[in-house]
Amino acid sequence: FIDEKRDEYSHENNGDVTGFDYHYPLKNKFDSIYNHYKDLKNQHFKQLQNNLKHNLDVRQAIIEELKSLIDNPGESIQDTLKSVNELRERWKNAGPIPRDKYNHVWNNFHFHIERFYDHLHLDREARDLDFKHNLEQKQKIIARVEELVNESDVTKAFRELQSLHKIWKEEIGPVSRENREELWNKFSELTRQLHDKREALVAKAKEKEEENLAKKKEIIAQIEAVSNETITAHSAWQGQIEKIEALRTAFFQTGKVPQEVNEDTWTAFKNAVRNFNAQKNSFYKDIKKDQQDNLNKKLALVEKANALKDNDDFNVTTPIMKQIQEEWKKIGHVPRKYSDSIWKDFKDACNHYFDRLHAKRNEANSEEIEAFEKKKDYLEQLKDFQLTGEHKADLDAIKLHIENWKGFGRVPHARRHIEGKFNKILDALFDKLSLSKKEAEMVKFNNRLEQLADSDDSRKLENEQIFIMRKIDEVQSEIFQLENNIQFISNAKADNPFIKEINKNIDRHKEELKTWKDKLKQIRSLKQQE
Incomplete structure (x- = not known):
């Protein structure tokens, strides 16, 4: 609306808009609400960063407690296992941390968990029982991923795969050393297959987006061509309006374009329509x-x-x-x-x-x-x-x-x-x-x-x-x-x-x-x- 008013001012002042000043109460109200929204958004992300940092501190403290249990054993094996399981439960519930810290922190925690089991000299039966339980849980995950590889809804399957990876890393402990590499390699291979399917889907979507981009560019060119026609009668303008409405409908019915050109495409479309509206408004004025x-x-x-x-x-x-x-x-x-x-x-x-x-x-x-x-x-x-x-x-x-x-x-x-x-x-x-x-x-x-x-x-x-x-x-x-x-x-x-x-x-x-x-x-x- 303000763009149209600016165009009218420019038309009346031979293209000069330096003195344009339009007070639009609804725009002022929008600005007030939008600024309030930005403040809330900034507060939200600031709080989110604080939470991530807090969760990182909690996880690092858990790692230190785990290291202390390993380096300074003072309890019975049963009590130590209980303490380790409590640490693992706390780890699972500790919440997200900064993305750039995740792999390092998780590898550190997992290293000390495996270290705990590898250096356990007493109560081998309890250790083997835990290994067996973890093996069964990871085998179930692998079986589920094998099903997901054949899932027709690749996007849905990929989301579930991410969830299964989190469970594998966060909630299930290590398995015996002789099973670790084989199990992980199998899980990794299935993950790679699903990633390949997703990348193929993304590539196909990208190709479709390029087709949509070509269509939208053509629509914009047609709008510009209509705008460049010289019209001097009301009935003819009504025909032009119908053409533009049909082109606008076609534009909105065309699917997504590549994200990197989405803003430029939308701006070009808005400018083309705005130019047409400016000429139409000038005629009726x-x-x-x-x-x-x-x-x-x-x-x-x-x-x-x-x-x-x-x-x-x-x-x-x-x-x-x-x-x-x-x-x-x-x-x-x-x-x-x-x-x-x-x-x-x-x-x-x-x-x-x-x-x-x-x-x-x-x-x-x-x-x-x-x-x-x-x-x-x-x-x-x-x-x-x-x-x-x-x-x-x-x-x-x-x-x-x-x-x-x-x-x-x-x-x-x-x-x-x-x-x-x-x-x-x-x-x-x-x-x-x-x-x-x-x-x-x-x-x-x-x-x-x-x-x-x-x-x-x-x-x-x-x-x-x-x-x-x-x-x-x-x-x-x-x-x-x-x-x-x-x-x-x-x-x-x-x-x-x-x-x-x-x-x-x-x-x-x-x-x-x-x-x-x-x-x-x-x-x-x-x-x-x-």
């Missing part, structure tokens, strides 16, 4: 700037319309108000959060003026009063109208009612609510017919257009056209937003319920968009006939 410019232009028109809405010189003001409406239609999108409010302000100002104009022109219009009375009576008759169930006949009957209604003429502006009552009855009738939603919508819309066309106020058709164009913009923006949302959902499958719901919503909006475009085409056709 320019779009936002254009929308802000459009907002300023529309705000100026709103201010102008408000200044004229109460003017009584209708002959002078009406052409100006119409010109303002024309200018409004030529201005592009504004930021989404201002779209509804600024349109409402502009529409209210225009409606206020033209309502006053309309009221002035329709004072004492006796013909409109007569038309109102006829329509009122006709509404009463319509209450008794029933559909027959025959689709075509019913549709023709409804259309005839519409023609009759239009034949009565216009009503006074103050009484136009009667049109709403008629339209409400039409809605109920259309709902009962098996018309598609779009068919019914277009029939009602054509009726509305003819009503508007009959009005002597041309701004009604203008306002309707502006309204439809605005709805088209809104639906297109909604489709864009929904499609954009899908791009930010990584690794989601097509049958994901959430993705399916979004796609269903997109299809619904596209159908709605088609209806609005058909309406726009219809109203433009009507205006050309005037």
